[in-house]
Amino acid sequence: MIRQVNKGSHNQLKVVDIGINTHQEPVIYMREDCHICRSEGFTSSSRITVSSSTLSIVASLNVVDNHVLEQGYVGLSKVAMQRLKPDLNEMVTVGHADVVSSLTALRKKVFGNTLNYTELQAIITDISEHLYSDIEISSFLTVCAGGRLLPDEIIDLTKAMVNAGKSLRWPKYDQVLDKHCIGGIPGNRTTPLVVSIVSAAGHIMPKTSSRAITSPAGTADTMETLTEVNLDLSAIQRVVQETGACLCWGGAVNLSPADDLLIRIERALDLDGEGQLIASVLSKKIAAGSTHTIIDIPVGDTAKVRNRESAERLANLFTKVGAACGIHVRCIITDGSKPIGSGIGPVEEARDLLAIFKRQQDASQELRERALLLASHLLDLAENCGLASGLERATSILESGKAYEQFKRILSAQGGGKSLPSSRFQHVQPSSKSGTIVAIDNRKLARLAKLAGAPFTPVSGLRLHSNVGDSVTSQTPLFTLFSxxxxxxxYAMSYYNDNTDIFSISGRLQ
Known part of the structure; x- marks a missing residue:
């Protein structure tokens, strides 16, 4: 939170950019013999208010050896410098951070109690205003995971996350469509296809997407390899006015801002709790102004949702929370037993999209069919036309090239198209057995792509050459790894060699 500076304080030090990337958590560095540390009783991990001549932030303290900093100086991490915006050598004032009262509600949840809307709103507001440390955010996510949020708490959490940020409104339109996949299936990059098909059919679909949480790529990561995704609110409105849709990163426009802070910690924890997942997805839909949305819930032994019973429970929660928050939700339970597309990682998934749009013979048919299924549900949801009619129309739009033309219009409106880069290193991995692939471990396959560098290095990832049901020999390539x-x-290949059960093949060793 930006606050007015207490200019009467005398606890002042000169700023130095210490050049340390602490990601999104502001950190300050003070000498162990600093007179302010001693007089104020600061220790490592203390929460400190740092005030420049115009702005103020809350940061976590790291105490460093005396030789690291000159006497009279305080070091700021990169994100602390970005938020405080001080001049180098500017005098800043340091002091104790105010008590964050919502931590009382957090502790209440730690001990198994139910939180009301006021308490959840206080937590989300304080997280949005950067008053929570990463440790405290981790605690909140952990106590909300594992089914610990009741339905009413999920509803209140969703509303609190919407109210903590900005919202888009589309008063000219009675229906604003959206879609989301809860993830867990490598290569399931249907969103750009669905958005292009449905908006080419004349519907409004302002799609704001997240970056990857636990996967090798999110829709925003993939789209960023093709065009600009960091659009502000006015740019989103302009693009939608011009094309009827957009495909951008939601984190750039402060829609449900707490969610992006939570996602950053979820990624580090490799955690995606049920209640937080629902609140995260729906808060962004509501903040984007959506009135109707479909939720793709893939089910499989190594998917995020393992069985039909869990999928139906999640679908019921999505529908219930959506209705309570004023958005019409339809959940589609789909096959999550194997990877969908051939490309895994931002650039490789973009190649899959372009192959389908261009109707290439080597395009992934499973990804194409999944996108058409979801598009037909959206068309039915919007027009009540029936799934068969919706599927026929969606297929016609894709096969005629209208969807590709619409996709190119969206790319152009968002800043123009980009050429896809290539990786510097790659490895083709053949099968070690002859037989039939009977299963692929989605989680381990995704981890393999991440260890190669995805999504942080967009060219990294892998391309599947063989999928479940394919017959292979010892000469058949299973995948190409890119880094x-x-x-x-x-590093990635070392992981694969230790986990050759990623591909389960019936047959004898060669």
């Missing part, structure tokens, strides 16, 4: 560094490529 932008030799070290990451070797």
């Amino acid at each position: 932008d560094s030799q070290g990451e490529l070797e």
Whole structure:
């Protein structure tokens, strides 16, 4: 939170950019013999208010050896410098951070109690205003995971996350459509296809997407390899006015801002709790002004949702929370037993999209069919036309090239198209057995792509050459692994060599 500075304080030090990337958590660095540390009783991990001449932030303290900083100086991490915006050598004032009262509600949840809307709103507001440390955010996510949020708490959490940020409104339109996949299936990059098909059919679909949480790529990561995704609110409105749709990153426009802070910690924890998942998805839909949305819930042994019973429970929660928050939700339970597309990782998934749009013979038919299924549900939801009619129309739009033309209009409106880059290093991995692939471990396959560098290095990832049901020999390539560094490529292959059960093949060793 930006606050007015207490100019009467005398606890002042000169700023130095210490050049340390602490991601999104502001950190300050003070000498162990600093007179302010001693007089105020600061220790490592203390929460400190740092005030420049115009702005104020809350940061976590790291105490460093005396030789690291000159006497009279305080070091700021990169994100602390970005938020405080001080001049180098500017005098800043440091002091104790105010008590964050919502931590009382957090502790209440730790001990198994139910939180009301006021308490959840206080937590989300304080997280949005950067008053929580990463440890405290981790605690909140952990106590909300594992089914610990009741339906009413999920509803209140969703509303609190919407109210903490900005919202888009589309008063000219009675229906604003959206879609989301809860993830867990490598290569399931249907969103750009669905958005292009449905908006080419004349519907409004302002799609704001997240970056990857636990996967090798999110829709925003993939779209960023093709065009600009960091659009502000006015740019989103302009693009939608011009094309009827957009495909951008929601984190750039402060829609449900707490969600992006939570996602950052979820990624580090490799955690995606049920209640937080629902609140995260629906808060962004509501903040984007959506009135109707479909939710794709893939089910499989190594998917995020493992069985039909869990999928139906999740679908019921999505529908209930959506209705309570004023958005019409339809959940589609789909096959999550194997990877969908052939490309895994931002650039490789973009290649899959372009192959389908261009109607290439080597395009992934499973990804194409999944996108058409979801598009038909959206058309039915919007027009009550029936799934068969919706599927026929969606297929016609894709096969005629209208969807590709619409996709290119969206790319142009968002800043123009980009050429896809290539990785510097790659490795083709053949099968070790002859037989039939009977299963692929989605989680381990996704981890393999991440270890190669995805999504942080967009060219990194892998391309599947064989999927479940295919017959292979010892000469058949299973996949090509891509990386932008030799070290990451070797690191990923070391993981594969320790986990050759990623591909389950019926047959004898060669």
